[in-house]
């Protein structure tokens with residue numbers, strides 16, 4: 626199969642019967658084995674309405690229709706609702722090619738891809754080969770997700786700082802700068818306090834694993850004149866539904882000098898301009914005025930307030946949404 630032979634086009638009303646036949650030929654056996662019944666009328670109605678509305682797309686090899694794909698592009702993720710290749714065209718790489726296109730589109734949008742697959746459908750192994758893993762399961766289905774595979778952590782520069790990838794040798798500097806009340810008091814209550822002697826080492830090792838899985842960026846914040854000496858940290862992750870995509874701290878002797886404003890803006894620029902992410906969800910304790918000002922200044926909108934457990938106890942928290950277009954507007958002011 627040549628990739629150029631495969632065309633994906635929007636479905637039309639006249640594709641309704643083909644779409645239904647494809648679902649029936651690929652899925653009916655699994656449905657009968659699982660439930661003992663096939664809801665033909667409902668399946669026909671859905672195939673017809675998805676074709677008519679253009680929600681589904683037709684996969685063609687040259688001029689021949691060989692399958693159906695349907696992806697719902699939601700704000701938090703792309704949901705792969707259907708990927709059906711008719712039996713005589715299976716096992717020729719068409720499904721893999723279409724799936725790769727779906728994955729690249731989500732990657733470009735900065736979003737993960739999710740899908741549901743019946744437990745008795747061997748397609749589960751196919752999705753696993755393409756980087757999906759089971760996020761949840763029910764007696765009938767697996768709910769799978771393919772997280773965003775982030776690129777290598779780049780070195781970023783600001784006027785005074787260099788942000789470079791976190792490394793194992795940073796553990797002693799983290800232990801020295803982080804274990805202070807002024808740094809931890811408004812951080813998430815899961816941060817152990819009093820901070821254990823091996824706290825930084827555990828943190829760095831855990832971070833390296835998460836980084837190796839391509840799930841999150843970790844930058845050591847250093848002064849340009851001392852690029853090996855970590856004085857703070859900044860983390861960034863894709864929208865995973867937790868509404869918390871960026872975290873930062875800086876050593877107490879360097880707080881209040883505009884340094885995190887500088888670092889956070891550079892990382893935000895990377896997320897919006899290089900990665901093309903549409904937004905960032907951000908949080909802080911209400912009492913953490915400096916952190917909250919950084920968000921407001923970037924153009925973030927306060928979305929909700931809620932109680933949360935911090936290292937210093939339960940207190941009010943703020944959840945912000947920073948949209949790429951709002952950040953760009955604020956930037957030029």
Ligand SMILES: CC(C)(COP(=O)(O)OP(=O)(O)OC[C@H]1O[C@@H](n2cnc3c(N)ncnc32)[C@H](O)[C@@H]1OP(=O)(O)O)[C@@H](O)C(=O)NCCC(=O)NCCS
Pocket residue numbers: 807808809811812873874875876879880881882883884885886887908909910913914915916918919922
């Ligand atoms: C929050 C933190 C990262 C801010 O970094 P920073 O380098 O000190 O911040 P900046 O100097 O860039 O200041 C950011 C804004 O907060 C203001 N600010 C700084 N320190 C402040 C303070 N103690 N009280 C009130 N406002 C303060 C600054 O004036 C600035 O506001 P402006 O842009 O309107 O002028 C830093 O204080 C810190 O590490 N705190 C501990 C860890 C933490 O709480 N992380 C955030 C968790 S959500």
